Amino acid sequence: xxxxxxxxxxxxxxxxxxWCDELGLDTLVLEQAEQIGGQLHRVYNPIENYLGIKTRNxxxxxxxxAADVDEAGFxxxxxxxITGVELKAKRISLASGxxxxxxxxxxxxxxxxxxxxxxxxxxxxxxxxxxxxxxDRQLLAGxxxxxxxxxxxxxxxxxxxxxxxxxxxxxxxxxxxxxRREFAEQxxxxxxxxxxxxxVLTRIIGDEEVVAVEIQRKQGLKPFQLAVxxxxxxxxxxxxxxxLREQLKTDEKGFIEVSSLQETNVPMVFxxxxxxxxxxxxxxxxxxxxATAAKVIAGRLNSGGHK
Ligand SMILES: Cc1cc2nc3c(=O)[nH]c(=O)nc-3n(C[C@H](O)[C@H](O)[C@H](O)COP(=O)(O)OP(=O)(O)OC[C@H]3O[C@@H](n4cnc5c(N)ncnc54)[C@H](O)[C@@H]3O)c2cc1C
Numbered sequence: 001x002x003x004x005x006x007x008x009x010x011x012x013x014x015x016x017x018x019w020c021d022e023l024g025l026d027t028l029v030l031e032q033a034e035q036i037g038g039q040l041h042r043v044y045n046p047i048e049n050y051l052g053i054k055t056r057n058x059x060x061x062x063x064x065x066a067a068d069v070d071e072a073g074f075x076x077x078x079x080x081x082i083t084g085v086e087l088k089a090k091r092i093s094l095a096s097g098x099x100x101x102x103x104x105x106x107x108x109x110x111x112x113x114x115x116x117x118x119x120x121x122x123x124x125x126x127x128x129x130x131x132x133x134x135x136d137r138q139l140l141a142g143x144x145x146x147x148x149x150x151x152x153x154x155x156x157x158x159x160x161x162x163x164x165x166x167x168x169x170x171x172x173x174x175x176x177x178x179x180r181r182e183f184a185e186q187x188x189x190x191x192x193x194x195x196x197x198x199x200v201l202t203r204i205i206g207d208e209e210v211v212a213v214e215i216q217r218k219q220g221l222k223p224f225q226l227a228v229x230x231x232x233x234x235x236x237x238x239x240x241x242x243x244l245r246e247q248l249k250t251d252e253k254g255f256i257e258v259s260s261l262q263e264t265n266v267p268m269v270f271x272x273x274x275x276x277x278x279x280x281x282x283x284x285x286x287x288x289x290x291a292t293a294a295k296v297i298a299g300r301l302n303s304g305g306h307k
Pocket of ligand 1: 007008009010011012013030031032033036037038039040042043044045046047048049050080082108109110111132240243272273274275281282283284286
């Protein structure tokens with residue numbers, strides 16, 4: 001029996017564990033991946049908005065987190081596959097057959113990139129399909145490219161690619177871009193970016209590598225092909241809540257609803273980080289939510305308020 005089990009070792013889960021440990025709670029973190037850090041592994045841009053710390057990328061920030069984790073006293077199991085979670089009972093079953101039990105559970109499973117679900121999307125990964133212009137734009141330098149999405153990530157990637165590519169076509173479904181004003185203004189002053197609104201990418205075409213994309217502009221119109229050598233899809237994220245969805249309150253997209261104490265509608269089950277924060281997902285909010293949950297759990301356990 002542990003005081004707290006935390007599922008997920010990204011910034012939110014690690015911060016929760018760090019605080020739980022500091023508050024004297026017996027804490028176990030379960031992480032399915034080989035390494036801790038979650039999305040920090042995919043952050044290739046400099047991190048300049050985490051108060052007091054500036055790093056060149058997510059990995060550098062993770063090294064700072066990992067140094068603190070090494071010194072802390074909580075248990076951390078990586079490469080751990082969870083096969084079942086009973087939230088009310090706070091019981092977890094692992095693929096190994098082991099069963100775990102705690103007084104409080106914290107869900108910190110984060111998000112994953114949303115897929116478009118079109119032919120070619122998986123086949124051309126690394127063959128013209130990139131995830132991050134900050135990391136891979138030199139691979140596409142001098143080539144025509146297509147970006148899919150209308151939010152901050154899509155527009156930021158389009159702007160980065162416009163620095164090295166002759167043409168950049170941005171395809172998005174909405175009438176208006178959702179990206180922040182600063183990005184939208186930069187986009188308008190760029191000469192090589194073309195924006196196709198109310199349009200969808202329906203296919204990625206190629207052989208060894210991407211050679212074209214198929215785009216449908218407005219419903220009912222015939223799709224056309226655009227010759228490009230690179231594609232970047234940035235259409236948002238999906239929450240990693242599949243294991244739990246039936247057992248607690250989520251919004252229609254599967255993000256977990258929490259109180260201001262980070263508690264879900266199931267008593268002593270908490271959710272922290274991007275999984276419960278679709279509108280403002282950041283490292284600061286993830287680590288802050290972890291601190292809140294830990295403080296609340298420790299308070300309840302110390303006062304007997306969890307019974
Ligand atoms: C390209 C990019 C750039 C970004 N730039 C910034 C920035 O400049 N500043 C900023 O503040 N934020 C930035 N972010 C956002 C930031 O990385 C996230 O807000 C933060 O990582 C959220 O932390 P989290 O712990 O909630 O989730 P995650 O980082 O997603 O971690 C979740 C963890 O849970 C694990 N997990 C999932 N399911 C299970 C399961 N069933 N069992 C066990 N483990 C599981 C995952 O493997 C993962 O390790 C960026 C994100 C990206 C992708």
